[in-house]
Amino acid sequence: MSVVPARVRTRRPTGSIVLAVYAVGVLVYLFLPIITIVAFSFNDPTSKFNLEWKGFTLDNWADPFAKGQLLDAMLYSLWIALWASVVATIIGGFVALALSRYRFRGGAFVNLFLVLPLTTPEVVLGASLLNFFVFADTPFLERGFRTILISHILFCVSFVSMTVKARVRGFDWTLEDAAMDLGAPPLRVFYKVTFPLIIPGILAAALLSFALSIDDYIITTMVSPVGGEPTFPLYIAGAFQREISPQINVLATMVLLVSVTLMAAGPVIGLLRRPKAATAP
Amino acid sequence: MNRQRVRTVQQAINRRQFLGRGAMFGGAVMLSPALLAACGSDDDDKPGSSSTSAGRSSTGDLLVSNWPLYIDPTEDGVTGSIDLFKEASGIDVTYNEDYNDNNEFFAKIQPDLAAGNAIEPDIIAPTFWLVARLISLGWLDKLPLDLIPNAANLVSSLQKPSWDPTGEYSLPWQSGMTGIAYNIDVTGRELDSVDDLFDPAFKGKIGMLTEMRDTLGLTLLSVGKDPNTITFDDAADAFDKLEKAKNDGQIRQFTGNDYQDDLIAGNFAACVAWSGDVAQLALDTPSLRFVIPDEGGMQWSDCMVIPKGADSIVEAAKFMDYVYDPVNAARIAAYVGYNSPVAGVQDELRASDDPAVAALADSALMFPDDATLGRLKVFKSLSDDEEAQFDERFSSITTG
Amino acid sequence: MARGGEDRNQRKGTWQPYAMLAPGMLWLLLFFLVPMLILLRYALSEPTDRFSGKYELTFRFANFTDAIGDFGSQFLRSFAYAGIATVLCIVLGYPLAYFIATKGGRYKNLLLGLVVVPFFTSYLVRTIAWTTIMGDNGPLLAISDGLSLTGLLDALKITTNGGMLQTQTAVIGGLTYNFLPFMVLPIYVSLEKIDLRLLDAAKDLYSTPRRAFWKVIFPLSLPGVFAGTLLTFIPASGDFVNAQFLGGPNQQMIGNVIQNQFFKLNDFATAAALSFVLMFIITVAVLVYARLFGTDELSV
Numbered sequence: 008m009s010v011v012p013a014r015v016r017t018r019r020p021t022g023s024i025v026l027a028v029y030a031v032g033v034l035v036y037l038f039l040p041i042i043t044i045v046a047f048s049f050n051d052p053t054s055k056f057n058l059e060w061k062g063f064t065l066d067n068w069a070d071p072f073a074k075g076q077l078l079d080a081m082l083y084s085l086w087i088a089l090w091a092s093v094v095a096t097i098i099g100g101f102v103a104l105a106l107s108r109y110r111f112r113g114g115a116f117v118n119l120f121l122v123l124p125l126t127t128p129e130v131v132l133g134a135s136l137l138n139f140f141v142f143a144d145t146p147f148l149e150r151g152f153r154t155i156l157i158s159h160i161l162f163c164v165s166f167v168s169m170t171v172k173a174r175v176r177g178f179d180w181t182l183e184d185a186a187m188d189l190g191a192p193p194l195r196v197f198y199k200v201t202f203p204l205i206i207p208g209i210l211a212a213a214l215l216s217f218a219l220s221i222d223d224y225i226i227t228t229m230v231s232p233v234g235g236e237p238t239f240p241l242y243i244a245g246a247f248q249r250e251i252s253p254q255i256n257v258l259a260t261m262v263l264l265v266s267v268t269l270m271a272a273g274p275v276i277g278l279l280r281r282p283k284a285a286t287a288p
Numbered sequence: 289m290n291r292q293r294v295r296t297v298q299q300a301i302n303r304r305q306f307l308g309r310g311a312m313f314g315g316a317v318m319l320s321p322a323l324l325a326a327c328g329s330d331d332d333d334k335p336g337s338s339s340t341s342a343g344r345s346s347t348g349d350l351l352v353s354n355w356p357l358y359i360d361p362t363e364d365g366v367t368g369s370i371d372l373f374k375e376a377s378g379i380d381v382t383y384n385e386d387y388n389d390n391n392e393f394f395a396k397i398q399p400d401l402a403a404g405n406a407i408e409p410d411i412i413a414p415t416f417w418l419v420a421r422l423i424s425l426g427w428l429d430k431l432p433l434d435l436i437p438n439a440a441n442l443v444s445s446l447q448k449p450s451w452d453p454t455g456e457y458s459l460p461w462q463s464g465m466t467g468i469a470y471n472i473d474v475t476g477r478e479l480d481s482v483d484d485l486f487d488p489a490f491k492g493k494i495g496m497l498t499e500m501r502d503t504l505g506l507t508l509l510s511v512g513k514d515p516n517t518i519t520f521d522d523a524a525d526a527f528d529k530l531e532k533a534k535n536d537g538q539i540r541q542f543t544g545n546d547y548q549d550d551l552i553a554g555n556f557a558a559c560v561a562w563s564g565d566v567a568q569l570a571l572d573t574p575s576l577r578f579v580i581p582d583e584g585g586m587q588w589s590d591c592m593v594i595p596k597g598a599d600s601i602v603e604a605a606k607f608m609d610y611v612y613d614p615v616n617a618a619r620i621a622a623y624v625g626y627n628s629p630v631a632g633v634q635d636e637l638r639a640s641d642d643p644a645v646a647a648l649a650d651s652a653l654m655f656p657d658d659a660t661l662g663r664l665k666v667f668k669s670l671s672d673d674e675e676a677q678f679d680e681r682f683s684s685i686t687t688g
Numbered sequence: 689m690a691r692g693g694e695d696r697n698q699r700k701g702t703w704q705p706y707a708m709l710a711p712g713m714l715w716l717l718l719f720f721l722v723p724m725l726i727l728l729r730y731a732l733s734e735p736t737d738r739f740s741g742k743y744e745l746t747f748r749f750a751n752f753t754d755a756i757g758d759f760g761s762q763f764l765r766s767f768a769y770a771g772i773a774t775v776l777c778i779v780l781g782y783p784l785a786y787f788i789a790t791k792g793g794r795y796k797n798l799l800l801g802l803v804v805v806p807f808f809t810s811y812l813v814r815t816i817a818w819t820t821i822m823g824d825n826g827p828l829l830a831i832s833d834g835l836s837l838t839g840l841l842d843a844l845k846i847t848t849n850g851g852m853l854q855t856q857t858a859v860i861g862g863l864t865y866n867f868l869p870f871m872v873l874p875i876y877v878s879l880e881k882i883d884l885r886l887l888d889a890a891k892d893l894y895s896t897p898r899r900a901f902w903k904v905i906f907p908l909s910l911p912g913v914f915a916g917t918l919l920t921f922i923p924a925s926g927d928f929v930n931a932q933f934l935g936g937p938n939q940q941m942i943g944n945v946i947q948n949q950f951f952k953l954n955d956f957a958t959a960a961a962l963s964f965v966l967m968f969i970i971t972v973a974v975l976v977y978a979r980l981f982g983t984d985e986l987s988v
Contacts, residue, residue: 041805135724136719138723263808553824
């Protein structure tokens with residue numbers, strides 16, 4: 008990868024310091040609300056709204072699932088995000104593979120079609136889906152789990168294909184031919200050549216879909232029914248109207264901790280595997 | 289005394305002690321003959337069957353969509369009304385507090401009801417004017433009043449009301465008053481007029497409700513118009529007044545129930561508010577006050593109705609019957625602080641041998657005297673065309 | 689750029705590419721194109737009466753002109769807010785991405801992680817946290833009061849009457865915050881691809897560091913800025929969450945208006961027309977922008 012020559016670093020110390028301070032400043036800005044969220048998970052609010060600092064307590068952490076519906080909403084969101092990311096990654100991944108692997112008529116059209124949902128504001132996407140489900144008026148498309156899932160898959164598919172496409176761009180697909188010429192059976196070629204190549208892109212796309220799905224509010228609020236199970240964002244929006252409990256902050260902090268742990272685990276696993284990889288070439 | 293202010297601290301003590309006695313009330317409920325009968329008949333219904341009296345549908349469970357903070361919850365070791373009802377009836381109730389805004393709720397249920405499909409909830413609680421619209425659209429089922437003997441406890445002033453002239457479609461859940469809430473720590477003075485909301489001293493610290501009939505209603509009163517007989521042309525002054533306040537930055541936000549956050553956080557010095565909410569909030573934030581302004585206030589009712597095609601009619605009836613029992617109604621009223629539509633609630637409270645509970649019977653907020661009632665107005669029932677004009681003008685102000 | 693090379697490596701497909709495209713394309717066709725056509729139908733319809741939810745297709749093109757006429761100011765405001773937020777994202781995000789790409793060293797992944805971590809918490813929870821931070825009794829105003837800065841901030845229109853929540857500042861700040869990573873990541877990716885020894889070469893040719901950056905690095909990173917701009921501007925101009933939680937009645941955006949037409953006024957026709965006008969303006973803006981600065985790289 009890119010190598011930063013020592014000279015560049017040493018020659019402009021003031022510029023570097025200014026840049027570093029600025030970068031740290033931006034990171035602090037990014038973390039302001041996060042610090043607030045974590046801090047307020049230890050708040051002891053006197054009213055139903057956990058918006059003002061009243062005092063320190065560990066009670067919220069002792070009883071993180073006191074609000075049963077909050078946990079249900081979280082699990083529901085996880086469930087939807089799991090399905091949405093799996094389906095979107097499969098069908099979006101195939102679109103990306105087809106686009107980067109083959110030359111065929113209509114490729115440009117497919118590319119344009121993929122970009123359109125990305126350039127459509129969420130409120131318009133939600134509106135069109137709502138109208139569609141209302142217009143279709145069939146029991147299968149009655150607003151609920153299925154309509155939420157369909158919508159989430161829709162806005163994830165384009166993201167998936169774009170991400171995977173970007174990752175495999177420039178890959179020499181004739182390598183597969185070479186492998187086959189050397190007598191490898193197609194399945195083995197896929198497993199040994201194609202799969203390792205696309206897997207980082209696939210994983211990145213799946214993670215992105217998961218994140219987009221679990222956090223979506225605008226589209227979900229439009230395609231979900233009255234009296235239905237709320238997703239986590241819908242629950243939060245509703246809670247804003249009646250009661251912002253510190254348990255929301257506790258759960259948000261937990262999610263944060265799990266994500267950070269997973270992220271930290273990535274490099275650690277990488278480190279563990281490195282010696283093996285080094286022997287490969 | 290003409291103006292009712294919440295005597296907060298005292299009421300705080302009252303409510304807490306009252307809630308502490310919830311268990312005793314619950315015990316009393318279990319023994320009430322009407323309910324024993326109800327339980328008895330319940331044993332005959334197998335869950336999932338769709339039978340019973342007069343062939344009405346029944347599923348064994350019940351879904352209620354109501355406004356937030358509108359019933360006593362189970363907390364601090366005290367069992368709330370929903371759990372008490374579950375225990376008493378064996379019906380699996382899901383009680384959602386997802387009714388935040390009349391127009392929004394209507395927009396969400398409209399596609400299904402227009403297409404002739406049932407919606408999930410078996411009971412919803414629209415405000416009176418929306419009840420009238422739902423009746424005229426034919427989107428409500430008649431209440432099985434023969435299964436709700438306690439419906440006879442409905443106070444006489446709300447029987448066969450203007451929005452439901454035959455009284456067959458709706459039973460009021462709670463009635464309430466719209467007035468002004470303020471945080472004395474922020475205002476630094478008592479308020480008593482709608483025009484206080486337009487006082488430049490509170491610029492950017494004023495909240496108004498997205499419910500047009502509340503916000504516009506008070507503004508109409510402040511310009512000397514009667515909301516009960518208003519026409520669109522006559523309302524121009526009030527709309528202009530609101531629009532000017534919006535443009536000047538006088539109004540900080542138009543909100544739904546979430547005005548409560550801003551009031552507590554001190555972002556609002558004063559706002560248009562509902563009587564019971566403030567009573568509840570003042571328990572924890574004693575600097576909050578509620579007043580019916582000198583110009584008058586608005587009066588309204590949120591009503592239980594059964595949307596067309598609901599599949600748990602029998603369970604819905606049992607729930608309505610339960611909350612119309614004065615003992616249960618008293619428990620709910622004491623928590624929510626609104627005006628209970630059930631006759632006998634005041635006596636039920638007064639009869640309590642706990643003086644703190646008995647004192648609630650004299651709460652001017654829960655049982656307004658005739659002088660106060662005389663100053664309250666009900667917003668006119670608008671025709672569809674009028675409604676369109678009013679809504680459009682109002683929303684051009686709220687989403688300027 | 690790499691198009692030609694990519695093409696040479698591609699295979700000639702017969703049925704295989706179409707088979708692989710089929711599920712994805714079918715999904716987009718059924719749940720994007722068809723709903724869009726239905727939305728278009730609503731945009732050209734009139735309600736038969738106000739509350740029954742029935743519409744008649746009358747090809748009423750005036751829906752579009754009415755939408756622009758009645759809500760022109762909200763359109764302008766939305767694009768202004770989104771534009772300012774996008775510029776702020778570049779101003780904040782570019783140096784951060786540059787710092788990570790050039791000075792990150794072995795902490796690169798950690799630093800990138802720090803950019804992404806805040807966004808593992810819910811969008812709404814984060815936005816509600818901002819209401820606490822910017823509230824009238826919140827820490828931000830307490831600090832500015834403590835430093836006697838509030839008068840200055842008022843003069844600069846950053847605060848209004850000493851308040852920050854429910855002002856332009858709050859809404860634009862919220863938009864900037866919520867879309868910042870969509871700017872940082874693509875810029876970082878494009879900077880990462882640049883061989884920084886180019887800077888060295890420039891220096892050897894007696895270029896000043898500043899000149900070397902603007903002549904060499906910045907142009908090469910433009911694809912990232914381009915992608916980041918689209919990923920920020922498009923969602924920001926259609927957003928209604930920030931204006932709803934952080935804004936007041938004078939800061940409502942076109943997303944709020946569309947939401948309001950659907951969910952308060954039950955006017956599907958106007959809401960649909962507004963949606964199409966919004967999409968049309970965004971598409972034109974994107975095309976113009978792509979013509980001026982564009983590459984074909986849209987994705988991260």
